[in-house]
Amino acid sequence: MDSPVRIAATDAHDQPVRTPDLDELYRGFETELLVPLWTEIGDLMPARPVAKALPHLWRWRTLLPMAEQAGELVPVGRGGERRAIALANPGLGGRPFVTPTLWAAIQYLNPREDAPVHRHTQNAFRFVVEGEGVWTVVDGDPVAMRRGDFLPQAGWHWHGHHNRSDGPMAWIDGLDIPFQHYADATFFEFGPDEVDTRQDPALSRSERLWAHPGLRPLTHVRPTPATPLLAYRWEHTDRALAEQLALEAEGYPATVEPGHAAVRYTNPTTGGDVLPTIRAEFHRLAAGTSTRQRREVGSCVFQVFDGTGEVTVGAERWTAERGDLFAVPSWQPFTLATETGLDLFRFGDAPIFERLHLDRSSDEGAGT
Amino acid sequence: MDSPVRIAATDAHDQPVRTPDLDELYRGFETELLVPLWTEIGDLMPARPVAKALPHLWRWRTLLPMAEQAGELVPVGRGGERRAIALANPGLGGRPFVTPTLWAAIQYLNPREDAPVHRHTQNAFRFVVEGEGVWTVVDGDPVAMRRGDFLPQAGWHWHGHHNRSDGPMAWIDGLDIPFQHYADATFFEFGPDEVDTRQDPALSRSERLWAHPGLRPLTHVRPTPATPLLAYRWEHTDRALAEQLALEAEGYPATVEPGHAAVRYTNPTTGGDVLPTIRAEFHRLAAGTSTRQRREVGSCVFQVFDGTGEVTVGAERWTAERGDLFAVPSWQPFTLATETGLDLFRFGDAPIFERLHLDRSSDEGAGT
Amino acid sequence: MDSPVRIAATDAHDQPVRTPDLDELYRGFETELLVPLWTEIGDLMPARPVAKALPHLWRWRTLLPMAEQAGELVPVGRGGERRAIALANPGLGGRPFVTPTLWAAIQYLNPREDAPVHRHTQNAFRFVVEGEGVWTVVDGDPVAMRRGDFLPQAGWHWHGHHNRSDGPMAWIDGLDIPFQHYADATFFEFGPDEVDTRQDPALSRSERLWAHPGLRPLTHVRPTPATPLLAYRWEHTDRALAEQLALEAEGYPATVEPGHAAVRYTNPTTGGDVLPTIRAEFHRLAAGTSTRQRREVGSCVFQVFDGTGEVTVGAERWTAERGDLFAVPSWQPFTLATETGLDLFRFGDAPIFERLHLDRSSDEGAGT
Amino acid sequence: MDSPVRIAATDAHDQPVRTPDLDELYRGFETELLVPLWTEIGDLMPARPVAKALPHLWRWRTLLPMAEQAGELVPVGRGGERRAIALANPGLGGRPFVTPTLWAAIQYLNPREDAPVHRHTQNAFRFVVEGEGVWTVVDGDPVAMRRGDFLPQAGWHWHGHHNRSDGPMAWIDGLDIPFQHYADATFFEFGPDEVDTRQDPALSRSERLWAHPGLRPLTHVRPTPATPLLAYRWEHTDRALAEQLALEAEGYPATVEPGHAAVRYTNPTTGGDVLPTIRAEFHRLAAGTSTRQRREVGSCVFQVFDGTGEVTVGAERWTAERGDLFAVPSWQPFTLATETGLDLFRFGDAPIFERLHLDRSSDEGAGT
Incomplete structure (x- = not known):
C-alpha cells in the first residue's frame, strides 16, 4: 500500500x-x-457540473401498490411520523434523496387515520396526483387535498394530516430534507399526536384570505419568506394553462415555446418562489409538442399529472404516464415530447442557486 | 413698505x-x-404636517350631471384627449389637484365614442362606480370596464378608450399628475386618434395570463415596477371582502379591526403596490362599524362604492353615499362609521412616502 | 368676465x-x-418636462458678505434656529427653494456661537467650501467640519452646531425641505438650546466606526435607510478623484468620460445613496475637459469647490468660480468645461425619481 | 440477511x-x-442540527512545514493548478472539506513561481497570516498580498498568482468548493499558463477605484453580487478594530460584547457580504476577554492572526496560536478567551443560510 x-x-x-x-x-x-x-x-472542479445523481424514473404503478402494502403493514404514528416512502436516486448511495437537495416521497393514509402533528425547519409541499379525502392541518387551518392541488407549507409551521374519508389516499411530498441535512440546518419538534381540528371545509382559511388574484388582505402587508397561501387549486392551474394555450391559438406569443404553457406557483407577498428553497411549476404540452433541449444548474423532479409523453434526460429515455416521477440532475439536458398532450408538475431547487448567484442555464449559452 | x-x-x-x-x-x-x-x-418646518389641502367631499349626484352635460357640449378628441373633469381641492388654489400629489376626475364617454390613444409617464388607474360598455385598450389589449372593477395602467403604456355600447359611461380616473407636474417628470406622446382594436372580450389578455391566484405565467419571471394585470374584477374583490367578514364572524381575527375588512390591490410580480406612486385598496365596513381614528403622512381619496356612512376628516363631517368622493390630506385624522354597511374604494400616495422612508402613522404613536 | x-x-x-x-x-x-x-x-401633460425652476447661478462673492452681515445683525437662537440664508430660484415665486425639491443655503456661525439642538424629518447635509472651526453634534457625536468635507445627517436625528474657534465659519446646507413641505411630511422637535458636548475631536465616533473602506462594525449588520457615517473627509474624496484621473492617464477607461472623474457619496450599509431623498457626488474635470451635454429628470445643484469653468445650463452660460452655486432644473441640458481644471460638489434629488421609477436621462435616448 | x-x-x-x-x-x-x-x-430530522463535521484544530507549525516540503516535491502548473493543501475535517470521510460547505487550504508559491490563470464558479478569497511578495492577478489587475490582507475574488473571474520575490510565500485560500461540489454548480475554465502582467504595484486598480470609505466611483452604480474591491488591507482592518476598542475604553458601547471588537468585510456596492456564499470577518479580543458562548446554524473557520487564546468548540478545547485554524461545525457552541489579547480572522457560510431564511443562532433563544 x-x-x-x-x-x-x-x-x-x-x-x-x-x-x-x-x-x-x-x-x-x-x-x-x-x-x-x-x-x-x-x-x-470539473469543467461543468458532473452530477452524481442519475436521471431516473419511478413508475406510479409500482409506487402506489407498495404504498398500499405499507398501509397494511406499517402503522403511522409518533416517532415514525409519516407513512412516506422516498425515492432514492441510484447515484446517491441508497440515501432517500431524489436529488442531492430534494426529497420526494409517496405518502399514504388509511381511512380515518391521522398523521401526528409536528414542525420542522424543512420546507415542504404536497402535490396530489389522484384521490381526495385528506385534510392537512397547518397551524390549525384545515386544508383539503384534491387531485391537482399544490399545497406548500413553509418550514417551522405545525402540521398534521387526517383522512376524513372511508378510502385511503396517497399523494406526493416534496421537501428540502437532503439540503438541510447536508447543511446541518434541521430543527424538529413534536406536536400533538392527533390534529387539533376535525373540520373539513372545502376551502382553508388561508385561501379565503389569500386566493384572490392580485389582492392581499390588509392583515399582513409585509413580505414573508414563504407563501401564506396553503393551497393552489387545480381549477386555477388548469384554467391558467388553458388560457395560455388559447392565447397562443389566437396568435399571441407562446408562454414558453410553441405548444408549451407553464405557470410558476408564487408567494403572493413577493411574487417570488413559494418556498425559500423550492420552486414549483406546472407545465402543459399541447398534443404534438416537443420542447427544446435545455439544461440548468440545479436539479428538479417532474411528475406526470395527465397524458403520456416521451422524456429524455441525459442518456435516458422513457415513456412516462400518469403518476410517474423522474429526476433531472444538474446540467443534464432534458426534453419532453408528446403526441397526445401532457400535463406535468415540476419542483426543483432553483431558488437556492438564484439567491446565491449560481444559477445558469443553457439558454445563456454559457458553460458547456 | x-x-x-x-x-x-x-x-x-x-x-x-x-x-x-x-x-x-x-x-x-x-x-x-x-x-x-x-x-x-x-x-x-412645522411641528407636524400642516397640509394646505383641505378635507373636502364631492357629491356624485353633482358630478355625474355635470359630466353628462359636458358629454353634450364638449367633444372628445386629439388635443383635449379626454372628457375628464378633475376635483380641485379648495386648499390648492384652484388647480385640478385633489391632493398635492393626486389627480381624481370623472371621465365620460358617449355611446360609440373613442378617446384617442396616447401615453404618458403618469401612472393611472380607472375605477368604475357604475355602468359598463367601455373598453380601455392598453398596448393593444382591450379591457372591459364594469362596476366595481379597478383598472391600473402604468406610466408610458399606450392606451385609449372606446365605448362599444349604446349608452354613455362614466368612471373615475386617478393619476399622479400633480406629483409628476410638481417634480417635472412628465413625458407625453400622441398615438393614433382611434383605438387600434374593436374587440370586446369579457376578459383582457392580461387577465387571462395573470388573474390566477398565486400563479404567474413563465412569460415573465422578473419583477416589473408596475402590475402587468390590467383589471382587478369586482367579483374577486367582493368575494375577498366577504370572506374576511365571514372569518371574523366565525371567530377569527378581524383583518383591520372589528367589522372592518380590506384588501390592497397588488402587483403580482412583487406583492407590492400596483403602481410605483399609487396605492389602491378596497374597504368594507359591516353594519354598525366605526373605525378607529387614524392619521397618516401622505394623502388619499375615498370613493363610496355602496352603502351610506358618516365620514369625519379633520374638522369636517359628512354623510357619504354611493359615488361620493372625499379627500384626506396628510396627517388629518379620519374615521368612518356606518349603521347599514359601507363599501369604499381608496387610493393614495403611500408608496411615495414608504419608498423614501417618510411614512408615518398615528399607529406608531409618533409625531403629533 | x-x-x-x-x-x-x-x-x-x-x-x-x-x-x-x-x-x-x-x-x-x-x-x-x-x-x-x-x-x-x-x-x-407636456411632451417633456417644462420646469418652472430656472437655471440660475449665485456668486459666492455675493453670498458670503451677506452672510457676514447677517452675522452682525441677526442673532442665532431658539425659534429662528439657524442663521441660514437660502437660495430662491427665480422661477419659484420667491420661495426659498433652489429647485422644487431642494433647499440650499449658506449658514454662518460667529466665533463661540451655538446653533440650538433640534430634529426634523427633513434629510440634510452640510458641505464646506472653506473654513473650519465648527463641530456639528449629531445625536451627541461631535463632527468637525473642514474644507472639502461632506457631512450628511439623516432625518429625525438630533443635531446642533457650535463654533469652537475665534473666527466665524460659513458653509452650505442642503436639505429636502421643499419636497417635504410640498408632500406634507414634515415633523419637527426642539432639543436643548445648546449642544450637549463641547468636545472637539478630529474624528467623530461615526467615522471611527464606519470610515474604513469595505469594513463594517458588527454593531449593526442591517441596512439603514440613511448613512451612519457622518463625515466624508476631503482627503478621501480628493484621493479617490486623483486616482481615477491617474488610472485614465495610465490608459485605463475614464470613470465618466475623458478627463472627467467622479465619486458618489454612499451609505455603507447599502451601497446606495447617503440619504433617502438626496444624492451627493463630487466631480473633477482635468484641465482642458468639456463634458458631454446631458439632461436628466430631476434637479440638482452644483457648487464649485476649486478652479474655474464654463457652465451651460439650458440657455444660460456662466463662468463659475470657487464657491459659486448653480441650479440645474429637470431636463435642462447642461455641460461643464474648464481650461485649467475644475472641482465641483453636486447634490440632487435623483433617489426620489429612481425609487419611483421616474428616472430618465438623455443617455437613454428617451423622451426629448 | x-x-x-x-x-x-x-x-x-x-x-x-x-x-x-x-x-x-x-x-x-x-x-x-x-x-x-x-x-x-x-x-x-433530528431535533437540532447534528453535524457530521467535527470541531478540529490544525496547527500552523504543522501546516507550514508540509507546505514547504510540497514546495520542494510538487511542481505547480497546468492541471494541478495550485500547490494548495486542504484541511480535511475528520468527520467528513477524508474529503478535503473543512466543513460541509467550505474549503480551507494553505497555498505555497516558491520564489519567482507562477500559479497558472484559470477561472471557476467557486467563490474564493485569500488571507495572509504572514509573508509577502506574491501578486494575485484578477482579470488583469495585480493585487499585492501582505500579512493581514483579505483578498476576495468572486466566482468566474480569471486569476493567477505570481511570486515576484526571492522568498517563498504561503497563505490561506478559502472557497465554497464543497458547497458547489455538493450542489453540482461548478464550471471551470483554463486561462494562460502564466499571469498576463508582471507589474507589482502596491495598490491594485480595484483599490484605487474602490478603497475610499463611503465613496463609489461613477464607473458602476449598480449593485454587483460580489465585491469589486480586491484587497482589504491590514492597516484599515487594524485601525477599525483599534478604534472600536478605544471607543469602548472611552465609555461607549462595545461592538460585540465587552472587550470584543469585530468588523465584517463587505461588498461596497451593497453593504452585504463580500461573496454570495461566504462571509468574512475579523475579530479582536482585548486582553482578559472571554466571549459569551454562542451557536449558529452554519459552519465557519477561524484562523488565529496574532496572540494566544483558549478556544472551546463543542467538547473540544485548545490553546490556539498564530496561524492555527479551527473549524466550528453547525450549531456547535463556541467560546473564545484570551489573557493577553487575540486577533482572529473568520470566514463562514452564513450568507447561504440567511438568503434561504435558514439562519438561526442561540441569540434568538430558538431551537434548543
Missing part, C-alpha cells in the same frame, strides 16, 4: 512523479488531516 | 429687531434671490 | 366653441371645485 | 414489528430504489 492519496485516473498525467519523499509527504498529509488539491481537482 | 421679507404672525416673536441695517440686508437678499430661514421656518 | 376656466394660449385651438351653455357649465365647475382636463392638459 | 433497510438504534422502538411480509416489502423498496421515512427520520 503506497499512498493514501486518491488519484482519479483522468488526472494521472498531471500528478508529480511518485518518490519515497512524496509518498512520505502524502502519508503526513493523511496523518494531519490534509488533502492536496492537485490530486482532487478533477473531481472537485 | 420697507421689507420684502414675509414674516408669519406666529413667528413674529422670534424675529430680530428691525433696524435700517437689517432692512437693507433684507432688500439685498431680495435682489440676490435669497431668503432667510429664520423668517420662514414656521411655515417650512 | 365670461369664464373662470383658464385656457393656455397654446391650447386655444383645441378648445370647444364657447357658447352660453358651455360658459354656464364652466361656471358650474368652478362652483363645485372642478376643473376640466381639456383646458389644462397643455400645462399638466 | 434479513432486511436492507437501515434502522438507527435510537429509532428501534418506533419501528413496526418485523414480519415476513414487512421484510418482503422492504426488499421491494430496495429493488425499486425506495426508502421509507420511518426508518430514517432519526437521522434526517
Whole structure:
C-alpha cells in the first residue's frame, strides 16, 4: 500500500512523479488531516457540473401498490411520523434523496387515520396526483387535498394530516430534507399526536384570505419568506394553462415555446418562489409538442399529472404516464415530447442557486 | 413698505429687531434671490404636517350631471384627449389637484365614442362606480370596464378608450399628475386618434395570463415596477371582502379591526403596490362599524362604492353615499362609521412616502 | 368676465366653441371645485418636462458678505434656529427653494456661537467650501467640519452646531425641505438650546466606526435607510478623484468620460445613496475637459469647490468660480468645461425619481 | 440477511414489528430504489442540527512545514493548478472539506513561481497570516498580498498568482468548493499558463477605484453580487478594530460584547457580504476577554492572526496560536478567551443560510 492519496485516473498525467519523499509527504498529509488539491481537482472542479445523481424514473404503478402494502403493514404514528416512502436516486448511495437537495416521497393514509402533528425547519409541499379525502392541518387551518392541488407549507409551521374519508389516499411530498441535512440546518419538534381540528371545509382559511388574484388582505402587508397561501387549486392551474394555450391559438406569443404553457406557483407577498428553497411549476404540452433541449444548474423532479409523453434526460429515455416521477440532475439536458398532450408538475431547487448567484442555464449559452 | 421679507404672525416673536441695517440686508437678499430661514421656518418646518389641502367631499349626484352635460357640449378628441373633469381641492388654489400629489376626475364617454390613444409617464388607474360598455385598450389589449372593477395602467403604456355600447359611461380616473407636474417628470406622446382594436372580450389578455391566484405565467419571471394585470374584477374583490367578514364572524381575527375588512390591490410580480406612486385598496365596513381614528403622512381619496356612512376628516363631517368622493390630506385624522354597511374604494400616495422612508402613522404613536 | 376656466394660449385651438351653455357649465365647475382636463392638459401633460425652476447661478462673492452681515445683525437662537440664508430660484415665486425639491443655503456661525439642538424629518447635509472651526453634534457625536468635507445627517436625528474657534465659519446646507413641505411630511422637535458636548475631536465616533473602506462594525449588520457615517473627509474624496484621473492617464477607461472623474457619496450599509431623498457626488474635470451635454429628470445643484469653468445650463452660460452655486432644473441640458481644471460638489434629488421609477436621462435616448 | 433497510438504534422502538411480509416489502423498496421515512427520520430530522463535521484544530507549525516540503516535491502548473493543501475535517470521510460547505487550504508559491490563470464558479478569497511578495492577478489587475490582507475574488473571474520575490510565500485560500461540489454548480475554465502582467504595484486598480470609505466611483452604480474591491488591507482592518476598542475604553458601547471588537468585510456596492456564499470577518479580543458562548446554524473557520487564546468548540478545547485554524461545525457552541489579547480572522457560510431564511443562532433563544 503506497499512498493514501486518491488519484482519479483522468488526472494521472498531471500528478508529480511518485518518490519515497512524496509518498512520505502524502502519508503526513493523511496523518494531519490534509488533502492536496492537485490530486482532487478533477473531481472537485470539473469543467461543468458532473452530477452524481442519475436521471431516473419511478413508475406510479409500482409506487402506489407498495404504498398500499405499507398501509397494511406499517402503522403511522409518533416517532415514525409519516407513512412516506422516498425515492432514492441510484447515484446517491441508497440515501432517500431524489436529488442531492430534494426529497420526494409517496405518502399514504388509511381511512380515518391521522398523521401526528409536528414542525420542522424543512420546507415542504404536497402535490396530489389522484384521490381526495385528506385534510392537512397547518397551524390549525384545515386544508383539503384534491387531485391537482399544490399545497406548500413553509418550514417551522405545525402540521398534521387526517383522512376524513372511508378510502385511503396517497399523494406526493416534496421537501428540502437532503439540503438541510447536508447543511446541518434541521430543527424538529413534536406536536400533538392527533390534529387539533376535525373540520373539513372545502376551502382553508388561508385561501379565503389569500386566493384572490392580485389582492392581499390588509392583515399582513409585509413580505414573508414563504407563501401564506396553503393551497393552489387545480381549477386555477388548469384554467391558467388553458388560457395560455388559447392565447397562443389566437396568435399571441407562446408562454414558453410553441405548444408549451407553464405557470410558476408564487408567494403572493413577493411574487417570488413559494418556498425559500423550492420552486414549483406546472407545465402543459399541447398534443404534438416537443420542447427544446435545455439544461440548468440545479436539479428538479417532474411528475406526470395527465397524458403520456416521451422524456429524455441525459442518456435516458422513457415513456412516462400518469403518476410517474423522474429526476433531472444538474446540467443534464432534458426534453419532453408528446403526441397526445401532457400535463406535468415540476419542483426543483432553483431558488437556492438564484439567491446565491449560481444559477445558469443553457439558454445563456454559457458553460458547456 | 420697507421689507420684502414675509414674516408669519406666529413667528413674529422670534424675529430680530428691525433696524435700517437689517432692512437693507433684507432688500439685498431680495435682489440676490435669497431668503432667510429664520423668517420662514414656521411655515417650512412645522411641528407636524400642516397640509394646505383641505378635507373636502364631492357629491356624485353633482358630478355625474355635470359630466353628462359636458358629454353634450364638449367633444372628445386629439388635443383635449379626454372628457375628464378633475376635483380641485379648495386648499390648492384652484388647480385640478385633489391632493398635492393626486389627480381624481370623472371621465365620460358617449355611446360609440373613442378617446384617442396616447401615453404618458403618469401612472393611472380607472375605477368604475357604475355602468359598463367601455373598453380601455392598453398596448393593444382591450379591457372591459364594469362596476366595481379597478383598472391600473402604468406610466408610458399606450392606451385609449372606446365605448362599444349604446349608452354613455362614466368612471373615475386617478393619476399622479400633480406629483409628476410638481417634480417635472412628465413625458407625453400622441398615438393614433382611434383605438387600434374593436374587440370586446369579457376578459383582457392580461387577465387571462395573470388573474390566477398565486400563479404567474413563465412569460415573465422578473419583477416589473408596475402590475402587468390590467383589471382587478369586482367579483374577486367582493368575494375577498366577504370572506374576511365571514372569518371574523366565525371567530377569527378581524383583518383591520372589528367589522372592518380590506384588501390592497397588488402587483403580482412583487406583492407590492400596483403602481410605483399609487396605492389602491378596497374597504368594507359591516353594519354598525366605526373605525378607529387614524392619521397618516401622505394623502388619499375615498370613493363610496355602496352603502351610506358618516365620514369625519379633520374638522369636517359628512354623510357619504354611493359615488361620493372625499379627500384626506396628510396627517388629518379620519374615521368612518356606518349603521347599514359601507363599501369604499381608496387610493393614495403611500408608496411615495414608504419608498423614501417618510411614512408615518398615528399607529406608531409618533409625531403629533 | 365670461369664464373662470383658464385656457393656455397654446391650447386655444383645441378648445370647444364657447357658447352660453358651455360658459354656464364652466361656471358650474368652478362652483363645485372642478376643473376640466381639456383646458389644462397643455400645462399638466407636456411632451417633456417644462420646469418652472430656472437655471440660475449665485456668486459666492455675493453670498458670503451677506452672510457676514447677517452675522452682525441677526442673532442665532431658539425659534429662528439657524442663521441660514437660502437660495430662491427665480422661477419659484420667491420661495426659498433652489429647485422644487431642494433647499440650499449658506449658514454662518460667529466665533463661540451655538446653533440650538433640534430634529426634523427633513434629510440634510452640510458641505464646506472653506473654513473650519465648527463641530456639528449629531445625536451627541461631535463632527468637525473642514474644507472639502461632506457631512450628511439623516432625518429625525438630533443635531446642533457650535463654533469652537475665534473666527466665524460659513458653509452650505442642503436639505429636502421643499419636497417635504410640498408632500406634507414634515415633523419637527426642539432639543436643548445648546449642544450637549463641547468636545472637539478630529474624528467623530461615526467615522471611527464606519470610515474604513469595505469594513463594517458588527454593531449593526442591517441596512439603514440613511448613512451612519457622518463625515466624508476631503482627503478621501480628493484621493479617490486623483486616482481615477491617474488610472485614465495610465490608459485605463475614464470613470465618466475623458478627463472627467467622479465619486458618489454612499451609505455603507447599502451601497446606495447617503440619504433617502438626496444624492451627493463630487466631480473633477482635468484641465482642458468639456463634458458631454446631458439632461436628466430631476434637479440638482452644483457648487464649485476649486478652479474655474464654463457652465451651460439650458440657455444660460456662466463662468463659475470657487464657491459659486448653480441650479440645474429637470431636463435642462447642461455641460461643464474648464481650461485649467475644475472641482465641483453636486447634490440632487435623483433617489426620489429612481425609487419611483421616474428616472430618465438623455443617455437613454428617451423622451426629448 | 434479513432486511436492507437501515434502522438507527435510537429509532428501534418506533419501528413496526418485523414480519415476513414487512421484510418482503422492504426488499421491494430496495429493488425499486425506495426508502421509507420511518426508518430514517432519526437521522434526517433530528431535533437540532447534528453535524457530521467535527470541531478540529490544525496547527500552523504543522501546516507550514508540509507546505514547504510540497514546495520542494510538487511542481505547480497546468492541471494541478495550485500547490494548495486542504484541511480535511475528520468527520467528513477524508474529503478535503473543512466543513460541509467550505474549503480551507494553505497555498505555497516558491520564489519567482507562477500559479497558472484559470477561472471557476467557486467563490474564493485569500488571507495572509504572514509573508509577502506574491501578486494575485484578477482579470488583469495585480493585487499585492501582505500579512493581514483579505483578498476576495468572486466566482468566474480569471486569476493567477505570481511570486515576484526571492522568498517563498504561503497563505490561506478559502472557497465554497464543497458547497458547489455538493450542489453540482461548478464550471471551470483554463486561462494562460502564466499571469498576463508582471507589474507589482502596491495598490491594485480595484483599490484605487474602490478603497475610499463611503465613496463609489461613477464607473458602476449598480449593485454587483460580489465585491469589486480586491484587497482589504491590514492597516484599515487594524485601525477599525483599534478604534472600536478605544471607543469602548472611552465609555461607549462595545461592538460585540465587552472587550470584543469585530468588523465584517463587505461588498461596497451593497453593504452585504463580500461573496454570495461566504462571509468574512475579523475579530479582536482585548486582553482578559472571554466571549459569551454562542451557536449558529452554519459552519465557519477561524484562523488565529496574532496572540494566544483558549478556544472551546463543542467538547473540544485548545490553546490556539498564530496561524492555527479551527473549524466550528453547525450549531456547535463556541467560546473564545484570551489573557493577553487575540486577533482572529473568520470566514463562514452564513450568507447561504440567511438568503434561504435558514439562519438561526442561540441569540434568538430558538431551537434548543
